[in-house]
Amino acid sequence: MFELSNRAQDYIQRTKAFIQNEIEPVETEFWHQVHALNIDGDWTKWQWPAELEILKDKAKKVGLWNMFLPDPVLGQGLSVQEYAHIAELSGRSLLAPIVFNCNAPDSGNMEVIWRYGTDAQKEQWLKPLLDGKIRSVFCMTEPAVASSDATNMQATAVVDGDEIVLNGRKWWSSGLGDPNAKIIIFMAHTPDANKDRHHQHSMVLVPVDTQGVTIERMLPVFGDYDAPHGHGEISFDNVRVPVANFIGGAGQGFEIAQGRLGPGRIHHCMRCIGAAEKALELMIDRGMSRTAFGKEILKLGGNLERVADARVAIDQARLLTLYAAYKMDTLGNMAALTEISAIKVVAPSVLEKVVDMAMQIHGGMGLSRDTPLTGFFAQARSLRLADGPDEVHKGMIAKLELKKRGYGSRKK
Structure with missing residues (x-):
């Protein structure tokens, strides 16, 4: 396979x-x-x-x-x-x-x-x-609503003649602080009484320097601004761009988001697995090079069992992610919905646990910038929220499991 x-x-x-x-x-x-x-x-x-x-x-x-x-x-x-x-x-x-x-x-x-x-x-x-000459930003999450339900979105993209008028506030917009960031993909509500709630959102291309676009601030993750990439809060005040800046047409935002997030979740999860492998290597090398109480610290307490637990968890996460990728390649994204949600829950959690073990073995050094561990930890914890929190993905998995048993279409 x-x-x-x-x-x-x-x-x-x-x-x-x-x-x-x-x-x-x-x-x-x-x-x-x-x-x-x-x-x-x-x-x-x-x-x-x-x-x-x-x-x-x-x-x-x-x-x-x-x-x-x-x-x-x-x-x-x-x-x-x-x-x-x-x-x-x-x-x-x-x-x-x-x-x-x-x-x-x-x-x-x-x-x-x-x-x-x-x-x-x-x-x-x-x-x-x-060509790598510019960078981009993706604006979806909003500060004023529970963004785990994207239909809560308050930002709007309304057609006015041959222009789209954009209003709203976004945050955790990755890449916003990059000096080479030139273009934003802005997802917003495009009201249409003739369409269902999943066909009333659009993605719009917005140049960063468009009038009415204001970068309000950068947001730190665990006190680190992740410069010079950054995650920021940004407002759109009667921003006008041509109708031609719709991606795929008005109302196609959710369809496009699913197309974007499927492969992206594979990428995120496999990077998590690579980071977990690196963290495990650092953990072993550190634990076998330092002694306390007459033994290598990796041989103290339950540390050897933690190494074994890490190996098992990493390999399980890798196999699950590769299976999701295989189904996407052979059957398409829709056929792999369970697996895509499963890996999004599993891989960041595995990385978080392995990095935590590695940080403990490193002692004070594990909390510093002398290793990549703090960066990996922030990555893992952030990804348990980014692209949908764990709870949303678990809800999706449960919903699909119930549907297999014939409960999916039943109404109260």
């Missing part, structure tokens, strides 16, 4: 070698530079170290670029399952996804424009995104 072609195996081996030879030797110093460049907290001055463009150029030249996109011309033509293995490798590093131009939210945004955008939208926005 999970057999890979020679071509896919070649990409995997080359990705692994690139990470080991080009990224890992410079990553620690790279993030030290990031923190030094952006230490004053003023997001308007955020910048990336020059080393990033050098690494991106190297990756592009050897064809390790846009590997998430299944298009054989614009991407590398890899299936969801094939790319999943590459996502796992890149997840071992906080830098690698950016270097390969396969990072969120850009990869999901590029896939949306690729699948649903017009030729003009692709020329204006997809091309520079694929």
